[in-house]
Amino acid sequence: MTKKKMTDRPSKELELEERLREAEEILDALRSHKVDAVIGADQIAMIRLKEIEDQLQEQIQISSNRLKEIESIYQNVPVGLCILDRDLKFVRVNNYLAKMHGIPAEEHLGKTMSEILPKLAESTEEDLRRVIETGDPQMDVELKCETPAQPGVERYWLEQRFPVYNKQEQIIGINMVVEEVTERKKFEEKLQELNATLEERVAERTMLAEQRADKLRDMARKMIHVEEKERQRLARVLHDGLQQLLIGAKFKTSLIKKRLEDKDQEKEEIEQLNDLLDRSIEASRSLSYELSPPILHDQGLVAALYWLAGRPHLQDLAIHIEAEKDMLPLSQDLKVFFFQAIRELLINIVKHAEVQEAEVCISYDNDEVCIEVIDRGKGFDVENLKLSSPTGQGLRNMREKLELMKGKLKIESVPGMGSHFTLCVPIDKNSTPSVSDKTAENNNHITGGTVSVTNESTSDSSAMIGVLVVDDHQVMRNGLVRLLAEEPDIKIVGEASNGIEAVDFAHDIQPDVIIMDITMPEMDGIEATSLIHQKFPEIHIIGLSMHEESEYSKQMKRAGAVDLLNKGGPANRLLAAIRSVNA
Amino acid sequence: MQYSFILFIISNGDNSGRARENLERLCKKWLPGRHEIEVVDVIKDFQTALDYNILLTPSVVVTKPEPQKTIHGDLSDPDKFVKALNLHDQEKDD
Numbered sequence: 001m002t003k004k005k006m007t008d009r010p011s012k013e014l015e016l017e018e019r020l021r022e023a024e025e026i027l028d029a030l031r032s033h034k035v036d037a038v039i040g041a042d043q044i045a046m047i048r049l050k051e052i053e054d055q056l057q058e059q060i061q062i063s064s065n066r067l068k069e070i071e072s073i074y075q076n077v078p079v080g081l082c083i084l085d086r087d088l089k090f091v092r093v094n095n096y097l098a099k100m101h102g103i104p105a106e107e108h109l110g111k112t113m114s115e116i117l118p119k120l121a122e123s124t125e126e127d128l129r130r131v132i133e134t135g136d137p138q139m140d141v142e143l144k145c146e147t148p149a150q151p152g153v154e155r156y157w158l159e160q161r162f163p164v165y166n167k168q169e170q171i172i173g174i175n176m177v178v179e180e181v182t183e184r185k186k187f188e189e190k191l192q193e194l195n196a197t198l199e200e201r202v203a204e205r206t207m208l209a210e211q212r213a214d215k216l217r218d219m220a221r222k223m224i225h226v227e228e229k230e231r232q233r234l235a236r237v238l239h240d241g242l243q244q245l246l247i248g249a250k251f252k253t254s255l256i257k258k259r260l261e262d263k264d265q266e267k268e269e270i271e272q273l274n275d276l277l278d279r280s281i282e283a284s285r286s287l288s289y290e291l292s293p294p295i296l297h298d299q300g301l302v303a304a305l306y307w308l309a310g311r312p313h314l315q316d317l318a319i320h321i322e323a324e325k326d327m328l329p330l331s332q333d334l335k336v337f338f339f340q341a342i343r344e345l346l347i348n349i350v351k352h353a354e355v356q357e358a359e360v361c362i363s364y365d366n367d368e369v370c371i372e373v374i375d376r377g378k379g380f381d382v383e384n385l386k387l388s389s390p391t392g393q394g395l396r397n398m399r400e401k402l403e404l405m406k407g408k409l410k411i412e413s414v415p416g417m418g419s420h421f422t423l424c425v426p427i428d429k430n431s432t433p434s435v436s437d438k439t440a441e442n443n444n445h446i447t448g449g450t451v452s453v454t455n456e457s458t459s460d461s462s463a464m465i466g467v468l469v470v471d472d473h474q475v476m477r478n479g480l481v482r483l484l485a486e487e488p489d490i491k492i493v494g495e496a497s498n499g500i501e502a503v504d505f506a507h508d509i510q511p512d513v514i515i516m517d518i519t520m521p522e523m524d525g526i527e528a529t530s531l532i533h534q535k536f537p538e539i540h541i542i543g544l545s546m547h548e549e550s551e552y553s554k555q556m557k558r559a560g561a562v563d564l565l566n567k568g569g570p571a572n573r574l575l576a577a578i579r580s581v582n583a
Numbered sequence: 584m585q586y587s588f589i590l591f592i593i594s595n596g597d598n599s600g601r602a603r604e605n606l607e608r609l610c611k612k613w614l615p616g617r618h619e620i621e622v623v624d625v626i627k628d629f630q631t632a633l634d635y636n637i638l639l640t641p642s643v644v645v646t647k648p649e650p651q652k653t654i655h656g657d658l659s660d661p662d663k664f665v666k667a668l669n670l671h672d673q674e675k676d677d
Contacts, residue, residue, distance in 0.1 A: 022653060025663075026638060029656035036596030036640045037625065050596060 080157075080178030083164060086132055086171070088113050088125065097178055100157075102149025120145045128161065131174050135163045142181075156185040220404030221333055228336040231292040238288040239546060243281060244475040247567055250277045251479035254571040255486060281568040285546060293339070294519060295551065301335050303551060305360060308343060317350055323362040330369065334425060337405070338371055341398055345373040345421055348391055353377025353419065368407075368426045376418040382411050398423070465581055466493040468509065470502040470525070471517040471544070476567070480515060483571055490578060499523025499531075506532045506539060512581050515574075516561065518545040518552055526552075526559050533560025540581040542574070586610070586618040586668070587647040591637045594624050598657040602641035605658035613670050 029035050037048045074081055080097030082090055090108035098105035103116060113128070114121035120143065131138060138161040146154060160177040257270045289311075296304035302323045309319040330338070342360055349358050355377030363370050385392050399409040405425050413419035467490055471477045477495050484490045493511045496502040498520045506514065514532065518525035529541050543556035543564035553564035563577050590606055592599030603622065610618045625632045625640050635644050637653070645652045645668065654667050665671055 022655075025653075025655045029639065032656065034598050034601075034641075034656035034659065036593050036598045038639045048593065048596075 080176075080180070082108070082176050082178070083173055084113070084128065084176065085173045088128055088174075090116070091173060100147065100149060100178065100180060102147050117145065117147065128174060131161050131163055132171055135171055137162045153182075155180065155182045157181065217404045217406065220401060224333045224337055224401065228292065228333065232297075235288040235292040235294075238284050238291075240473060242284045243288070243546060243567075244473045246277055246281045246284065248475045248479040250274065250281070250568070251483045251571065253277065254483060258486065278568060285568070292336075296335060296339050297332070298519070299551065301330060301338055302362065304335075304339055305342065307551070308339070308346070314346055314350060316356065317346065318357045319346065320357070320359045321362075322359065324364055334369070334405075337401065337425075338369075338423070341423055342371060342373060344394055344398070348394070349373070349375045349377065349419075352380070352391065355418070368424050370422060370424040372423075373421045374418065379413045379415045379417050379419050381415055382413050385411075464489055464491040465513055465578060466491050466509070466511040467578060468492075468494045468496065468502065468505055468511040468514045470496040470499070470505075470514060470520070470528070472497050472520040473517075476517070483574075484578075487575060490575075499525060499528030502528045503531050506536055510536060511539065513540045513542060513578050515542050515544050515578075516556075518543060518556065526555050529556060529561050530559035540578075542577050544574075584617065584648055586614050586645065588618065588620045589631075589635065589644045589646060590620055590622045591625055591632050591635070591640050591642045591644070592622060593626050593640050596640060599641040601657040601659065602643070605661075605664075606643060609658065609661060609664050613665070613668075 030038075036050060074092075075095045077094065078096060080100050081092075081094040082097050083092040085091050089110055089112050093105045093108040095105055098108065101108075101117060108116055112121070113125060123145075124143065127138060127141065130136070138159070141159040141161065143157040143159060144154060145157070146152065158179040158181045162175045163171045164173040164175050166172045253270050253274050257267060257274070260266050260270065293304050293307060295307045302321065305319075305321050305323075308314065309317075309321065346358060346360075349355065353375045355375050357376065359372070359374040361370075361372040361374070363372075385395070395409070395411065402409045402423060402425065407423065407425035410422040410424075411419070412422075467484060469477050469480050469484075469492060471480070474497075477497075481492050481495065484492055493509055494505050496505050500523045502514065502516065502525075503523070505511075514529075516525040516529055520528075525543060525545070529543070532539060533541060537560070541561045543553070543561045544567055545552060545564065546567050556564045562580070565574055565577060588606065588610075590603060592603060606620060610620065623631050625637070632640075635653075637644070639655060641655075641657055643654045643658065645654070652667050654663060656663075658664055
């Protein structure tokens with residue numbers, strides 16, 4: 001019966017039952033992992049379960065390896081790391097932090113900050129709680145504490161604190177990064193100390209350097225001064241010694257020449273000797289001027305420049321000199337330096353610029369003197385000026401000297417457009433210019449002779465011309481006296497070795513003629529002439545000098561001299577000038 | 584009575600290999616000399632699997648005798664096989 005009933009059951013029901021059974025079987029197979037792949041009829045695709053499983057396995061392996069790596073990094077990174085829970089108990093601590101604390105990592109776990117580092121907890125717990133309450137990270141928090149790892153040592157830490165969230169975005173703890181900065185801190189402190197002392201040292205060194213620079217400048221000034229003194233000494237040796245001797249010799253030859261009037265051959269030889277002497281005198285004179293032009297010391301830089309402009313080696317160059325009228329007196333050293341520098345620059349222009357004109361300007365302001373030497377000649381390339389060339393070396397020396405006097409040298413030049421040199425030196429108002437050189441005066445004084453009166457008036461003194469010879473050089477005086485003694489109408493009434501003596505003499509004796517040297521110690525010829533002329537205008541005063549500059553002759557004439565003659569000139573001119581008193 | 588099977592597998596599948604071994608062993612035991620087995624690698628012949636409405640491998644479709652039946656899995660359970668083919672009855676009949 002039942003069997004029949006069963007067979008009677010509708011086929012639809014059977015089919016459903018069959019499919020249900022099949023579905024259960026599929027599920028069974030799947031559950032028991034007896035399946036290799038699942039085929040999706042709808043998507044027409046097949047999934048190989050084995051591959052998925054393998055891939056999953058692989059993923060798990062990779063993930064676990066990564067986790068191990070991260071764990072290893074976490075443990076061994078040279079920075080302290082830890083995680084605290086909401087109760088500030090250690091959940092995780094890396095080895096580095098444990099070492100920093102001096103407490104094994106596992107001893108931290110489950111314990112609070114205050115149990116591990118009570119000193120540190122005091123100052124940090126409040127901040128840590130705030131991270132948990134607010135969720136705001138705290139960056140670069142600096143801490144100072146002592147740890148069991150290094151008892152008695154104060155250490156500095158830098159902490160970063162981040163909140164840790166769970167899936168529900170609730171804060172479950174704090175992730176901390178702790179860096180030891182004790183060394184850095186100590187270094188910083190040392191650095192600060194060093195900086196402080198360094199500044200002190202820099203100040204000290206600067207002062208020393210300044211002192212040295214001052215010393216150097218002082219030495220440079222002294223050097224220029226010594227150089228100039230040496231020049232003056234040489235010039236004086238030439239002037240006082242050689243020139244006077246030569247002139248003395250010349251007077252002698254004049255005498256011999258007169259005595260040998262009828263002996264032609266000897267006369268000619270004497271003439272040649274005379275000529276040689278003239279040339280020697282000229283040579284020594286120009287050398288003594290080169291070394292130290294007296295006009296520079298007597299009348300200043302501007303007058304010396306006018307004189308320089310007329311010198312033979314510069315005579316082809318028309319030099320325009322422009323200077324302010326009321327110039328302050330310059331110190332001796334500065335005057336000499338400027339003169340030498342201008343001379344060098346002008347000589348350079350003659351040598352290199354291929355030009356007939358040059359300009360020299362001297363200007364002043366409150367703090368400095370500036371000299372400009374300008375030409376419109378060939379010019380040169382300033383950048384490529386060879387320092388090794390004599391010109392370059394000269395300019396370098398000039399610049400070095402200037403720098404030592406705190407001055408400056410500016411060179412401007414464009415090829416084809418001329419050149420422009422500017423020398424500026426600050427004026428040291430504290431050092432008053434030394435107008436004359438004391439030692440030179442003293443030396444002159446020693447060489448100067450004494451007053452002597454010649455009392456050998458034998459013939460009729462009224463018919464004879466009474467002459468007073470004033471010169472600080474004995475050789476010169478002797479030469480003159482001998483020369484004049486030969487003349488029947490001339491009588492030497494006295495000799496003086498400086499201006500003061502000359503004035504006294506003129507007062508006492510009142511000679512007809514005074515032959516007056518210009519440069520003399522105590523009082524020079526110009527001043528003496530002026531004084532004598534005011535009192536005794538009838539006395540003929542004839543200036544006699546090594547200096548042949550017109551400036552001297554003008555000054556002598558202004559003072560009252562009737563004439564100015566050159567010491568090296570022919571004897572006849574002197575005699576004629578003396579005799580003109582009777583004219 | 585003649586029996587025909589189509590075994591759907593994927594090559595390199597562990598369960599597929601086992602299913603093939605099990606099927607051959609069961610046939611030898613129960614249906615010696617009166618069975619034929621066709622093996623279909625689903626990776627190579629996907630369409631046949633779809634035609635027979637096969638959803639996973641390994642699966643065996645019994646095409647003869649009718650009605651057609653499908654057995655899923657690696658055939659490690661002989662009872663399932665025996666039950667599906669009503670071999671117990673036959674055995675009893677034998």
